Amino acid sequence: MIDFYNVTKNYGNGIGVRNLNFNIRKGEFVCVVGASGAGKSTILKLIYMDEFPTTGKVVVNDYDSSMIEPESIPHLRRKVGMVFQDFRLLSDRNVFENVGLALEVMHVNRREIKKRVLRALNSVGIGHRAQYYPRELSGGEQQRVSIARAIVKDPFVLLADEPTGNLDPDIARDLLALMQRIHERGTAVIMATHNYNLIKNRPFRRIRIEQGEMVDS
Amino acid sequence: MSAGFLIKEGFSGLTRAKTPSFVAIATIAISLTLLGGAYEIGSEVYDIFVRMQSRFEMEVFLLPSVTEHDKSEVEQRLENHPQVTSIHYVSKEEAARRFSKEFGEDLSEVLDYNPLPSSYRIRLDTRSISFSQITSLAESLEKQGGVDEVKYRRQLLGTLQQYYTIFLAVGGIILLVVLGAAVFLISNTIKLSIFAKREVIEIMRLVGATDRFVKTPFVIEGVVHGAIGALIASVLLLVIIRGTNFLLTGIVNTGIDMEIWLVPAFLGVGMMFGFIGSMRSVRLFLDRTR
16 A cells, blocks of 8 residues: 655755655554654655655555656545644634535535535534634644544545644543544554654554664564 | 635635735735826826827918919928828918907008018928928928928927927836836735745645645635726726816816726736736745645
8 A cells, every 4th residue: 555665865954764665554553653853754745745755666555656747646645634743724714614625625516525524523523613713722622623634535544743742641642542443444544653652552553763764663 | 616615715815814915905006006197197298299299380481472373382282291281371461360469460550561471371290200301391392482481390399309209218118117016016915925825725735736726716816806906096096186186276287087998907907917926926836835
C-alpha cells in the first residue's frame, strides 16, 4: 500500500530523512516515533506528496512519486486523511463547513455531503457541535473536528502528525482511542509522535526515526 | 458539480475577509475614478481644441478693382479646398454695416465714400492641416488676381497647434501613468488579499482541491470586487463632477457632465481588472507555494 524505496530527502538547511526503506500494509496502525526534528513530519509529507524525495521514490497505492503529474496530487489527497497538531481548521467557517470542505472539493452533491458530514461528526462524538465555530471549541474538540474532516472522505489511510501534541494527557488518550476505533473499521493509521509514553503499551507497529534515519521497525 | 459552492465561496469572501475586500474595492474605485476624471478633463480640453480649430477664420480682402471673373476664380479656389468649411462673401456695403454695428459710427457720416473693401470670410477646419499648409494657402490666395491681402490670426493658429500637440502627448502620458498606477495598485491589493487567505488555500489543497477549484472562488471574488468598485467609481465621479460644477456656478461654466457610457465602461474595466488581477495573483501564489 505505501512503499518507501531508498528515500532520501535533503532540505537546504540540513537533511530531512536518509535512505528510508519500509512498507506499510493495508489496515496497519503504525507509529512513527522520534524526537522533534527527527524527520517524522517529512515522512508524512512524502506520503501525501507535499514533499518529494531527493533520491529514491515513494509509492502510495498507484501513485508513484517519481512519475506523478502535479494534476494527480489532489486525487491522491482525496484518498488520504490528514490530521495536524495545530488542527488547521478554518476559523471563519463552522464545524459542519470545515468538515464538508473535504467533500466539496470532490464535487459531492449537497445532500450526500450533509449525510456524510453528520455521520463523521457523530462518529467522533461531536455531532452536537456542528454549528459551532472552531474558536468556540476546546483543543480536544477541535482535533476531533479535524479527524472528522480526515475520515469523512473514507480514506484508505489516516496520517496524523503529532495529533495529541497540543492536548492534555487524558484528552490525548481519548483521541488515541478514537483513532484506534477508526483503525478497527479498516482504515490504516500512520501517526507521528514524540510522546513515547502515549503508545508504549499499545500493540502498534513502530518506526523509530533518529536524525532522519530509521533505527528500528 | 459544486458550481453553487464555488459561487457562494466567491461572494462570501466579501464578508469573510472584510478588510482585504474593502481595500480591493476601494483601490479599484479610486483607480477608476482617477482614470475617469483624467478622461473627462482630457476630453473636455480636447473638445475646446477641436471647437477652436474647426472654426478657424480667415479673411480674404479684395481690391477695389476686383472683377467678377476674379471673384469667381477665388470662390472656385476656396470651394475646392478640402479644409474650407464655409465661405461668406462680405460686400462693401455689408462691411460698412458691420463697421457701424461694431463701432457705433456711421462711415457715410464721417467720410463721403466707403473705404472698406469687399472680402470673403472663410472658416477652416485646421485639425487636419498643418501650420505651413495654411500659410501657403494664404500666400497663394494673395497672389490670386483681385486679392489685396489675406488676414488670419497667424500667431494664435501657431500657438493653438503647438499646444494641441503638447496636450495630446502630455494627456497620453498622464493617461498611461494613471492606468499603469491603477494596474499596479489593483494587482498588489489582490496579491495582499490572496496572501491574507493563504490558510484557506493551503487547507483546500491539503484536502484535495485542484488548482482550478482553489482559483475559481478568488476569481469570482475579484470580478465582484471589480464590479462593486466600478459602481462606486461611477457614483464618485458623478458627485465630483456635479459638485465641481455646483461650486463653480457663476464663476465659470465648465460644461462638463459625466458621460453615461462611462458606467458600463467602468464595469467592464473594473471586472477585467478583478478577473486578470485575481487570476494572475492566485496562480503566482499557487506556483510559489507548490
